[in-house]
Amino acid sequence: NGNSDPETPVFNALPTPMIAQYIRINPQTWFENGTICLRAEILGCPLPDPSNILWEQDQQPTDKLEFKHHNYKEMRKLMKVVNEECPNITRVYSIGKSYLGLKMYVMEISDNPGQHELGEPEFRYVAGMHGNEVLGRELLLNLMQYMCQEYNKGNPRIVQLVTETRIHLLPSMNPDGYETAYKLGSELSGWAVGRWTYFGLDMNHNFADLNTLLWDAEDNELIPEKFPNHYIPIPEYYMYPNATVAPETRAVIDWMQKIPFVLSANFHGGELVVTYPFDMARSYWKAKEMTPTADDAVFRWLATVYASTNRAMVDDERRICHTENFMDKRNIINGADWHTVAGSMNDFSYLHTNCFEITVELSCDKFPHEIELPMEWDNNKESLLVYMEQVHRGIKGVVRDKDTNQGIADAIISVEDINHDIRTAFDGDYWRLLNPGEYALTVKAEGYHPATKVCHVTYENYATICDFYISKTPKQRLREILAKGGKIPKDLVLRLRHLRNRKLRSKSQSK
Secondary structure, eight states: OOOSOTTSOOOOOOSSOEEEEEEEEEEEEEOTTSOEEEEEEEEEEEOOOTTOTTOOOOOOOOSOOOOSOOOHHHHHHHHHHHHHHOTTTEEEEEEEEOTTOOEEEEEEEOSSTTSOOTTOOEEEEEEOSSTTOOHHHHHHHHHHHHHHHHHHHTOHHHHHHHHHOEEEEESOSOHHHHHHHHHHHHHHOTTTTTSSOTTSOOGGGOSOOOHHHHHHHHHTTOTTTTSOSSSOOOOGGGGSTTSSOOHHHHHHHHHHHHSOEEEEEEEEOSEEEEEESOOSOSSTTOSOOOOOOTTHHHHHHHHHHHHHTOTTTTOTTSOOSSSOOGGGGTTEEEHHHHOOOTTOHHHHHHHHSSOEEEEEEEESOSSOOGGGHHHHHHHHHHHHHHHHHGGGSSEEEEEEETTTOOBOTTOEEEETTEEEEEEOOTTSEEEEOOOSEEEEEEEEOTTBOOEEEEEEEOSSSSOEEOOEEEOBOHHHHHHHHHHHTOOOOHHHHHHHHHHHHHHHHHHHHHO
C-alpha cells in the first residue's frame, strides 16, 4: 500500500516462496511532498517441493518458434526466412516508411498472395503502434512462423484459414519507437520511452476525428440523406502536407484505403483487457462515458471471442494489473467507458472503411522479459486463431449488374435497424459482420434500382451468401447510350415516356 515515510522500506510477502529471475523497479507517481511511489515487478519461479515427487514446472510450448525480442534487422530477417520456407502462401511487402526511414513491413498469408480474390475476406493484425508495447510484435512474428509450419504439415484448421482468408500481419507500426525501447531492453525501457513516434506523436490519437462529424450530423438530422453513416470522408485540413500527422499514420490510412479489410485487431500492452469502439466519448467534456456504435452487439461478441479464449484473461486467480479489475466485466470494455480517446485507429477504421477493429491489451507488462515469451504465446495462440476465424461470420456476397453480370463497385449495403452501412469492393463483393439472426438487406448503387432481400445468419462458422443482381434505371441506360452515340431502343423510349407521364400526373394531383 505504499508508505508515507520515505526512509522506511515497505515489505510485502509473496503469496508463495519464489526464486526471483529478475526484479524491476519502475516509478509510478510522485507525491506532493516530492517522494516517489515505486512499483516492483518480480519474475519468479516456484520453489520445488521436495515432498512432492509429482511436482513439475510449467510445460513449455511444443511449437518450435523463435522466442526472443527482435530488433528491426532481426524482424526483417525472420520475415524473409518465413517467406522462403512458404513462398506459395506468403509475401512480404512494405506499406511505407517511418520518420527515420525504416520500412513498415507486412507479412501477407494467402493461397494466392498478392491479389484480392472475389468473395475472400481481408483480415489484418497490427502491433507496435506504441513502440514500447512490444508483446504484440513478437506474437505476430510467432504467428507467421506457426502458420507457415502448420500449413506445411497439413494442419486442416490452418489450411482452411489460409485458403479462405487473405491475412495481413503488420508487426511494427512504430519502428522508430520500438528501436528506442529495444536499446534499453526489458529491464530499463520503462513506461513511456519509445511510446511515441520519433516526431513525438501518439498514433492512437493521430487519426482523423470522424466521430464529431458523425455526431454533429446526427444531432442535425442529416443522416443518411445529407451525410453518410459510413465511409465518412477525411476533413480537408487533415490532408494538408503541414498537418500534424505522422508518416506512419498516413501510411496505415493509405493501406486501409487500398485493401477492403473486413476485420482487424491492434495490440497494445500495459493492461489485460479487450476494448471495442467507440473509443471517443460522445460527451466531449467527459473523461469516460459508455459510447456504443450501431454495431455494439457484434463488437461485444468480437471482444468476447478474444478475451474468453485468452489463457491469462480467463484465469480468475490472476492479479489485476493496476487499479481496475476488468475480470468483473469479463475482460472486455467499451473503449470510451474506460478512457476517452479522440482520433483512435479503431474509430477511424469503423467510420472511414468497412473494417471492424478492436484493441487488445495483452499484458500488464509493456516489455515482458524474453523468458516470458513462450508463456505469452501459449496464452494468446488460440485467441489469435479464433479471432481471425470471425471474419467469416455474418453475410457475404457479390452485387452484380443484371444485364452484364459485372460486379458493381461502391454499392451501398444497408441492414434494417442498424444505422451503419458498408460498401462493395472494386469487383462488387462485400462482407457484413453480423451475429446470428434474420436480416433485411438493401443494396443501392448510383444509376441502379435498389433491391432488398432477407438473409439468415446461422451459428455455423461460415458466412451466409447473399448475392444481388440489380438493373440500371432507364435514365442511366439513356446516359450510357448517348455517351456512346448509339441509337435509343424503342422499349427504352416507351419506358421513359411512361415515367414522364407518371411524374406529370403526380404533380397535377398534388395541386
